[in-house]
Amino acid sequence: MKFSKYEILIITGASISFLIFAIILKLSNISVDSLVNLQNNILKTAIVQTAGMSTTDSLAVLLSQFVGIFISFLFLVLGFVFLSTYGFFIKDSRFKNISLWVGFITGIISFIIFSIIFHSLMSIFLSVAVLISSIYIIPLANTYGKELKKWIFFRVGSHSVSKVLLIINLLIALGIFISVLANQQFYKQSFENEITDIAASMIPQTNNSIIKEEIGKQISVSLQKSPIFESYFRWLPVISALGIWVILEFLRGLIFSNFAGLFSTTMIRLKNKIDKKFKS
Template sequence: MGLFLASLYVIPLGETYQQELKKWKKFRIGSNAVSHALLVMFIFIFIGSLVSFYTNDSYSQNYLETTAESLSNIVGVEISNFAPGGDSKLSEELINKTVEDQMQKIRDEYPDLTEEQYSQIEIKLKEDLIEKANSFETSDLGFNITETVSNEIENSPLIKSLLIWFPIMMSITIWVSLEFFKNLLFAPVAGIFSYILLSISEAKSDKKNEIKTLKKLSQ
């Protein structure tokens, strides 16, 4: 009974599947053809980019300089923020903490002063710290941040490893990007075009066969 009921559905579904398989075949002809052609092209691109990155040090040097510049900017901003009078809330806290510590030392050394004198000294200390903070620049540190960061990066084992593997990583990145666009865009578009063109060609062929059949019947 189950086989009988299944046969009622299998036959029409088989015909539908056959028709869909023909459509899918038309799509796969263009999709596979473009995929294979692009694969060969991507191999040449991979080899070319690998050779280019290995023979030309400007890519790795540019990567090194860009990394050093970015890290130098970050370090400079952090130093400015930690410095008294910086843009962060931490700067104000540092000023207050510094003034508090200084006032505690003054009170210990000069216990006979009045509260008004202590208050005047505290105001003066805070004004001096704010004035120094407003004129603070990273050049006042006595060393070049960019040069220091660059030296640290060049001596870093991690960065050295990255620079050694840089050509391979970049070539693989290019390969993966091209494969992504191939699977997402190029192959499907080629499949759609092949499906449309083959359908048109098949329709024309069927029409010609139909005309020939009618001519034979009319004779």
């Protein structure tokens, strides 16, 4: 099987986009632990790091925690737009057969990239999600290209990328659920430590380390005896997975699908312009 230069360009562009996504995500220090304690980290930042700041500065500090994640997901979207643009231009059965290999090879490359960069159970779910999505998005974009009548260039990217992001969000949520369930005691202790730190930071400063240690012990004991927190810990796998899924779905519908539409419009118009130039 021989790929055209355009198909090699698509595979390369998508793979590089997925690589940048993985690198930025890795540099952002995102882990299951940080996702489980997301609400605690936000609260801790709001109380400790933004003390004495104005509302605008406080919001800037809070949102800065998510800049890396946001930028990384834009490159994930860009990678899928490469594949959806390729799918849009497929016209005959020969290319349909090759298109499956384009998606499969891109997915395998991304699977290897994620396996090298990330070393966790969660990375397996992310790798599988991108592999499945890379194969699925090409025929999906081709179908949208035939069915849509208005705003075709924008909606091909927007609709197809939105669909595969749904798959990715579901598998990420499933990965978080299984990871937290398998290490529930660890995440319970991690959660207790975060809550203890937050509560201790709200107490007036003292230089007496013994007093600080005693306060920390009292807070920890109170958490362990609290039926509300005990119930929370019991449902922690579900709450963590559901919370992250809701956030990702919000971003998918409001932001990432629209960026995908803008990217696909640009790429399709650029491809048409290049084709016309070579034909003339």
